[in-house]
Amino acid sequence: MSMRVVCLTVLTLLPCAFVEGQTADTAISAQQEASAALQKVVSFYRISVGYQGAYLWKYASDLTQQEGEEVATRTSGWTQPPGTPAVGEAYLTAWRLCEQQVCLDAAVQTAHALVNSQLKSGGWSSGFDLASAGRRKYAYRVDSEVDSENFRRNNQTTFDDNKSQSALTLLMHVDEALLFSDAKIHEAVQYAISHMLAAQYPNGAWPQQYSEAPVAADYPILAATYPETWPRTYLRARYTAYYTLNDNNMSDIVDMLFEAERIYQRDDCRKAAMRTGEFFLLYLPRIQPQMKTAGIGNCTGNV
Numbered sequence: 001m002s003m004r005v006v007c008l009t010v011l012t013l014l015p016c017a018f019v020e021g022q023t024a025d026t027a028i029s030a031q032q033e034a035s036a037a038l039q040k041v042v043s044f045y046r047i048s049v050g051y052q053g054a055y056l057w058k059y060a061s062d063l064t065q066q067e068g069e070e071v072a073t074r075t076s077g078w079t080q081p082p083g084t085p086a087v088g089e090a091y092l093t094a095w096r097l098c099e100q101q102v103c104l105d106a107a108v109q110t111a112h113a114l115v116n117s118q119l120k121s122g123g124w125s126s127g128f129d130l131a132s133a134g135r136r137k138y139a140y141r142v143d144s145e146v147d148s149e150n151f152r153r154n155n156q157t158t159f160d161d162n163k164s165q166s167a168l169t170l171l172m173h174v175d176e177a178l179l180f181s182d183a184k185i186h187e188a189v190q191y192a193i194s195h196m197l198a199a200q201y202p203n204g205a206w207p208q209q210y211s212e213a214p215v216a217a218d219y220p221i222l223a224a225t226y227p228e229t230w231p232r233t234y235l236r237a238r239y240t241a242y243y244t245l246n247d248n249n250m251s252d253i254v255d256m257l258f259e260a261e262r263i264y265q266r267d268d269c270r271k272a273a274m275r276t277g278e279f280f281l282l283y284l285p286r287i288q289p290q291m292k293t294a295g296i297g298n299c300t301g302n303v
Helices: 003-016 024-049 084-098 101-115 160-177 183-198 246-264 267-283 289-293
Strands: 076-078 127-129
Touching: 024 084, 024 101, 084 101, 084 160, 101 160, 101 183, 160 183, 160 246, 183 246, 183 267, 246 267
Parallel strands: none
Antiparallel strands: 076 127
């Protein structure tokens, strides 16, 4: 977690704190000061740092430059933590602890930034843009134009580095906090869940990225094996459709699915999570002793 998100989260605790030895009046005064500071911080982040609910990773002290995993524009956001979803979760933490409406409003604004950057494939890309010029690169659901150019736009939902998982989880948490009253957020959640469930492979595994549901016949359920030999040079194959373990890809998906089950009583999400567990137990080969010696057993990768 970045220092930016840590500081924001710590500040949420201050209005709720009571220091031992303080009188009641002193404690109330301190809480009022902390509450005012929190509101000032949240306002600063929403107006000066973020852009309409979108957040990146790093900002220059004078706010003239910003970046996610790479240099980014003022109107863009990043999905990978500690980007937009992580900041939204920090706002929600503040609201749960202190019940200040300004914190919930900030979380809702962040959720709407993600609604406006949701892809037609159901999830999110690494980065997104809320300005018209930057949006031309992506196949966003909320953009109404449907033409030949639209189909050439980036429609790749990515699970890499907890991107789409964290984005959907924030939307679910905000939806829950609002008692499911925000139609746009609630509908975006349901759309994302249905399209992500369709992207699961027949054996329970998941890709790193997808733009459409896999054809089951192209992915027969087979037990994985270690080949006798393998190339010693990088083949430069497109690996995004492989069954991907790297960067906790499937683990973060399972966490997301169980959260969907908890919030929406979605038994299909629980079943999808269980199928992922079956993939680990039934279809992955056991780590060979020589691979453990080489340290491979401590790694995750693509199968």
